[in-house]
Amino acid sequence: MKLLSKTLCLCLALALTNAAPTHHEHGDAVKDGGLFLTDRCDGIEFDAIAPDEKGQAFFFKGDHLWKGFRGPAELSNETFKELDDFHHLGHVDAAFRMHNEENPHDHDHIYFLLDNKVFSYYNHTLEDGYPKEIQDDFPGVPSHLDAAVECPKGECGANSVLFFQGHNVHTFDITTKTVKTKTWSHLPNCTSAFRWLEHYYCFHGHNFTKFHPVSGVVEGVYPKDARNYFMSCAGFGHGGGYKVPKCSEVHVDAITSDDAGKTYAFIGSIYMRLDSHRDGFHAFPITRGWKEVTDGVDAVFSHTDKLYMIKGDQVYIYKSAVHYTLIEGYPKSLKEELGLEGSVDAAFACPGTDVVHVIQGKNMIDINLSTTPRTVGQGIPLPLSNITAGLCGPGGIRVFQGSDYYTYDSPLLLAASRIAPVPLKITSGMMGCQD
Structure with a gap:
């Protein structure tokens, strides 16, 4: 094992310094001088969040996305062009990175859910046969979802995907293709969900709530403002103004x-x-x-x-x-x-x-x-x-x-x-x- 093989970021929140094009709720944009402008620091409610096979997180809003914890917004179809070819509503309902080591064919693929369709990408390329009906890949899971997140075995009882629709959470067992539905009324309605460093986050508005993926239990004081943790904004910040040392x-x-x-x-x-x-x-x-x-x-x-x-x-x-x-x-x-x-x-x-x-x-x-x-x-x-x-x-x-x-x-x-x-x-x- 290589001990220190990658660049280690000591920041508790990474800097986002550029204003960037964006859309607001469901593609409704604020237009300024012919350009669509937005800033994550305005307090955006994301439509979906998911990492790709290399671990780079994508934050989706309307027909735009942000790559990683810093960087400007860009059109989603510049990276995932087929989303626009097959679907024109302008926003992703839910997204997640599949964790299924038993089946390399779909392990680490990033899945997008739009209305009743599912798209599977690997290396930002749409897989053959997609899009499909959601139930073709995930029988028993409803359409028009709010959020989704993967849950590997060990964190859940088996390799699973959690699908959110209102306060209902549909846990899909990848191996048996069975669904168990729970109602977590104590959680806010999640517009996106994100697994990060073995923790699970329900995003709602510009806030997030950390929860246990099996019980839904929330421990600690929540909600918290995403701008303090998943981006860097003036007037926000976690860690007491922590700076990267020499x-x-x-x-x-x-x-x-x-x-x-x-x-x-x-x-x-x-x-x-x-x-x-x-x-x-x-x-x-x-x-x-x-x-x-x-x-x-x-x-x-x-x-x-x-x-x-x-x-x-x-x-x-x-x-x-x-x-x-x-x-x-x-x-x-x-x-x-x-x-x-x-x-x-x-x-x-x-x-x-x-x-x-x-x-x-x-x-x-x-x-x-x-x-x-x-x-x-x-x-x-x-x-x-x-x-x-x-x-x-x-x-x-x-x-x-x-x-x-x-x-x-x-x-x-x-x-x-x-x-x-x-x-x-x-x-x-x-x-x-x-x-």
């Missing part, structure tokens, strides 16, 4: 990769998911994913199906699942859980092993996690000091020190080294910082 200012406090391949970097009070490049890379408060941990972390490592967070003299252990859950009885003291005293600067565990390598100052201490009480080894002097984070993966080990990092092939070579290798600099290609 690469020389980046300080990684912890970094880890779990058994599912989810890789996280922790910097101050925020974390970033590094592996989900198809959904983009964004920074969030640590409390969003691990609500019990506040004010940053000292070290994080993964072992089996658990994620260990160390803050001060406390250890928090979370059960890995779709979302992390604190194991009952935690946090526990560092002494009780790992047999250590003092503070921890960094920690990492290599996949398939039961040993966590803990760094305290210039010493690395190996702890066997398969024994209770823990078997704690002697401290081994390291060639480096001030290490703040470490990660072990198929490509070896990376240890971070300020805005520099060092690579080693194995923990043994790190422990045996007496001279530090040439430091490497964190770059914009790694973490989206400013060079």
